[in-house]
Amino acid sequence: MTAQNETSDSQSLAPNYTPIELEKEIREFWAKNQIRQKLEDLQNSPSIKGNLGYVEGPPTLNGIPHIGHARGRIMKDIRYRWKTMEGYYMPFWAGWDCQGLPVELEVEKLLGVRNKRESIEKYGMERFIEECKKAIMRYHVMWLEADGKLGIAINQDKAYWTYKDSYIEREWQILKRAWEQGLLEEGHYVVAYCPGCQTSLSSAEVGYEGSYKEVEDPSLYFKFRVAGTQNEYFLVWTTMPFTIITDTMLAVQPNAQYVKVEVGEEIWVMVRERVEPVMAELEITKYQIKESIVGKSLEGTAYEYPLKDMIPKQAELESKHPLVHHVIGEDFVDVNTATGVVHLSPGNGEDDFWAANRRGVPIYAPYDDEVKFTKDAGAFVGVFARDADMLVVEELRSRNAFVKVKKIRHEYPTCWRSHHKLVWLARKEYFLRTDKINQKVLEAAEKVEYYYEEPKNRFLGFLKEGKPWCISRERIWGTPLPMWTCQKCQSKRLIGSKQELIDNAQEEVPADFELHKPWVDRVTLKCEKCGGVMRREDFVLDTWHNSGASPHARFTDQEEAEFVPADFLTEGIDQTRGWANSLLLENIIFTGKAVAPYKAFLFQGLTQDSKGRKMSKSLGNVVETNKLLEKTSADLCRFYMMRKCSPVDFMSFDMQELTRRSYQVLSTLYHLSKFFVQNATFDKFTPQKYSLEWAFGAGKLQSADLWLLSKLQQRIQDYTNKLDRCEFNAAVAVLDDFVIETLSRLYVPMIRKELWTDEPETFERRQTIYALLYHTLKTVTLLFNPVTPYLSEALYQKIYRQMEPTQPETVNLAAWPTPNTEMRNPTLEEQFDTLLKVVSISFAARQQGKLKRRWPLSKALIVAPEKTLNAVRGLEALFLEMTNVKSAEYCVAVPESVGGESWVSSQEDNSTVFVSAQRDDKLMGEGIMRDLARRVQALRKEMGFLSTDILDSAHIAELDEESKTLLEPYLQEMANLIRTRKVYLHVNRSEVEADWHESELDGKKIYLNIH
């Protein structure tokens, strides 16, 4: 006989789950049928439930997309697909962060220049800007590829770019609001400055993960002589000797006790409680405390600044201001470290700055852009600040101001990008006075949903610092600060749009004009107050200000009204100081209200390598998304990354694990679906005729079916709740468990045999099972879609849309499953739990007697409380089937007849199962025969033989000797069962030239052929 072979085209499932090929095919399907556009069209569809706002957290286009990025993008995509299926419209539109220092540094490297000045001198700004644009486009291509492969359904056509004029103009509008409210200020402030990048850093950047590095610095004790004395000194300590060049005052704690200590010929002044430890450190054993004084009484004391002869400016400052080189009292002085006498350099320290600022003491900060001393620093002119450390030490030594110097290793903040040691400098900068709106910021942040406590506390804790935000950067490739200052009267004007600028320009604006340096710098305005020339302040904005403007800048006014606040955002935990912060601050500045532009924010944990190390270029352990997905399935990655750990945990990405459990789950779903469709097609099942409602009506549902339906409802609820709480790992575990345990290990084995027959009298029962499997597997396929969109689309297209062509065109437009509470049956579920437990005890009993599960046994005796017995009794047929036992007996106590060698048993809690250990060759031979008969039946169906076809012969090869002997008496019975004229056994496959199908018995390969 020849079978009608199954057609293998795009309409049907390939024999094996080969995800990479399948994903390629589905990508083509999406493209060919413009599925993304159809999802976008939902925006104007009357059928949607409503809008859910979204703003993309823009990746910076200066890095290659890696698996850490992928993790966050998968979470966003899950939310999008899920909410779309629930009937909402989300503007899931891409966005790219394009400007900033990282891009510039890369271009500098490419052009082979060392710094900003050199690049401008050698290449000019226009060329530099062009190179920056080219650089981001090179990365953009990689990001598009990564999103495409990963199956991120984000709309790339609607992407925003932070460097475009239209975006910049709207970002300017936010600054304008700040300016109008008095929240944008220019001023000298102490900022963290990176000598390598030649720009200031925001306080948020200073606190970045990994910014603090252990560095070596001098630990210097020095002394300043009290003015008018011969031998009295203030004892001071610092790790930054170069700041002695800018020393302006000393500070003491007003309420602490200070002492005068006699050391040799000298008297040293320091705080009482630090005398012993400091003397020990200085290895001074001979000293004596002479006099005790309260800190307050030291205020106003003058001291001799020792470097005046080298730094004329210091002498000048001293003569101009009465507090310069005097002692002041400050509460911030810590008396638990060093000497309790602190030297203040307002040009180099934040506390110092404010102390001077409050007293009207001038800020002395003689530094240029490379943090080298200017001529105001006298003899130190041209020296890089940190290189001055040892020069200063030597000068102190020669002036009897030196006490001791050592090296210490300590944690010190470095630039997160270039790892240069940061220097605190007073500079002229522009600030958003976010400290003034801190109450609103905290109030707004409190109202946001964060899902997990730890990241929430971290974010709120950071916001409480409430520092002013330094937004000016001394760079090129960025959004220009739209501030023009009159060169004559210093009055300022903030420009809010391109048009406003063009309208007010003093000269013709050229055709290639764009809102970047150098073009924007060439525009001068006329001062409205004095008629003088106004020039732009030479700053660009902090890139965090660019991305933080996105809820306003990326939309039109109308869109903004519809989509802001965003319903849900998610980014890495490092964004507590980054985007989450800048979004919040700018929204409050722009709206004036205590509201965040997002209702919920999930901070994800970072992704590490398999050994738990940070991924970094230097370690060479970065997993690039595109390279990974050349040889790995996107669905597998998605499933694995969500399954592995909680979204807030640090995740160790392990390639080895990818192919294990995750593959097992997806492959099992694939094969279960295939198993269903083969059988259903064979029996000409149609869901229109044999619906679930029909099955209920026809009364052919059995306990196992009702149990499955009940479990399914509970799982839908559970899964959806977990997605809602962003417990992605727990949500995916629900799917994993349902597919592997409930469906594959339990339900399908319960009903499989019913599908092996093709008798007309069980036709309706088989249709009932198909109706149930159709409903269940389709539901599961829909539930999988947010996590594994390729597999779900494939199953949806090749099975469910084939059977019901009127369904929506893509799985993404199918309705999200909702639980049917009428199908819930907790009592039945409990009964099944009991049954499964007793079955598992009986397996343990078999193991005791080394009795294979396939061997039929004559009897099982269950000894358990009445409730347990009743549960099993009610499902006896299933119990016998699952345990492969011919009959069961039930007792509440062990009967006397039991004991001896013919039984084996196992016990758990208060239940014991005995199984007869007698090996019965007759039963075993019959068992093998039935087992093989089922395999042949399945093969018949797979090959497309009709139930009425009588086969010529069936061949079974390579059975082990024992099974062969046991089987031989049953060959004729088997032939009848499988509707075949004769069954042949072969020791070796090579005995017959045939098309062998691989199968297995007891874990050993055997081979079948039918024709």
Ligand SMILES: [Zn+2]
């Ligand atoms: Zn740097």
Ligand SMILES: [Zn+2]
């Ligand atoms: Zn003016």
